[in-house]
Amino acid sequence: MDYFIELFCSGITRGAIYALIALGYTMVYGIIGLINFAHGEIYMIGAFTSFIVATVLSIYGFPLLAIIVVAGVAAAVWSSAYGFTIEKIAYKPLRHAPRLSPLISAIGMSIFLQNYVLLAQTSDFLPFPELIPDFAFMEPIAHIVGSSDLVILITTTVVMIILTFVIKFTRIGKAMRATAQDRTMAMLVGINVNNVISATFIIGSALAAIGGMLIASHIGQINFYIGFIAGIKAFTAAVLGGIGSIPGAVLGSLVLGLTESFATGYVSSDYEDVFAFALLVLILIFKPSGLLGKDETQKV
């Protein structure tokens, strides 16, 4: 039973990590129907930004809490700027092009950003400082759930609640939903669609940056390539949960994380990915729109 609980907690942690990235994928897809493959790179840039800020601040001896807040805000702002710019450069000119064109553009952007960080920063692995200390009250269960696991879990939950609230109850949320339903109609009733899309990219990128900081601190190392694999897994999770749905992204991530963890624990980590993707295939066969996805009606 202990072993089951340990694996369950590992799976939840993994799921929460995927969820922080998957939320950005699902938001962008929900609004403009684009799979933003550069999202993993935004996450990586967020991790690098917080790394640089945190390193500089710790040299000047700032307290840990101040470092986390400043590094988090800096990473969120910087990554948002990247997200905003990417949308303007790589996706906006292709908004009326066939669906495949922005997809290719997104893959190109992803490769460009990876290589840009490789050249501008380093190809080495860098040690990421441990921003989340070991809490004393966690010590009795530290062998099951670590302090950073707990912080990631709480962050994911809070972010999911805030996002759901923003989309359901605020003006910008209403505009987002309108744009998602019918972009032309939204424009006709006076919604500035360009601003709504930019806002979506900014929010998604800021989330990815916060995720980048927390996850890098959890793993303890970063390099230019971390966004790729994390991005693929998060994307899988978003599709699993029903791409376009916020609770779906979180649910899909948790299901994916738990599947991987139990597959490793009870079968073999050699087959971790086999189980994860077999599950994806199965769910898509029986429910093509994902766990919580809405059945898409064909637009006429």
Add this chain to the structure above:
Amino acid sequence: MKLQLSGKLLSTAACFMIALSAPALSSAADTIKFGVAGAHSGDLASYGLPTVKAAELVVEKVNANGGINGKKVELLVEDDVCKPEVATNTATKLISDGVDVVLGHICSGATKAALPIYSNAGVLVMSPSATNPALTQSGEYPNFFRTIAPDDAQAKIDVEFALNNLGYTKIAVIHDKGDYGKGFAEFAKKFLEDSGKAEVVLYEGVTPGAVDYSAIVQKIKRSGAQAVMFGGYHPEASKIISMMRKKRLKTDFISDDGVKDNTFIKVAGKDAEGAYASGPKDTTKNPLSIQAVEEHKEKYGADPGAFFENAYSAALAMLNAIEKAGSTDLDALKKALQTEKVDTPVGSIYFDDKGDAIGVGFSVYQVQNGEFVEL
């Protein structure tokens, strides 16, 4: 039709000529013909050319001192492009030129293809770089020696260290599913099982780049392993060891050359303390090694390339054996190689009866106070 027939006749005649002339040439030689075979062109040339340079340096020095037993040493350099199908031609060409000993080949596949040809002619072959374990361990190539440790040497030294120095009986073997890491893990598993002293309680591959390794760490904990033996590179190693320490797991960590990298210590920080990793023996303080590198810099104006020291050592060992044996007869040379210790840039070496150099290879290092210390 007529033309074809005469062509066949001609080639048959040529074969006869070569077959007849080869022994005649070598017996009448008044020089020692020292063959150098390996990749000297193509995409793997950078592995083969340093060996040519090493041979040139050694032979030049030996000839300046009056040669071996009064005979000058003559170099015969042949390219095999690291391809097995070319290597057989290379070997045939060298044999027909009357070669006495061969330094090479460079790649394991090419070496394997060429060896039977040298073996039939009774020619000693010594490779500075062919690491395939079967080349020596299968016993099929009695004329083959090498001055580099075979691929399984790291697994062997790590396993011996875990069993004999640390006295462990339960070991988890983990790898990164890559060629290098999985190869190491497979050898480690085999040696552990063959030893009969320890049990492999877990044997699994992890996915490189995963965001979290806590599930596999929990599995290691449940397996009751006293040590984790990891085959792979430092990024995964540092993630796994950090996660182990985070989960308050004090199991020892033993790994390979891919982890014996300062980045491992830099990234894993205090979690890396006490971890073991095997790596090539440190030769940078060996005066002969320093001297060989200096000679290379002086003559070619650049730092030596891959396997230079191994090749330099092989050339020294072979010429020393010829001198001691007083002939180039294979059995006499083998006996000299197995009994006479020779000082070389890779250390003071001699050879076991299978052809592997004793005194070359890997040591176990431990992270102590943020540095790898040779144990």
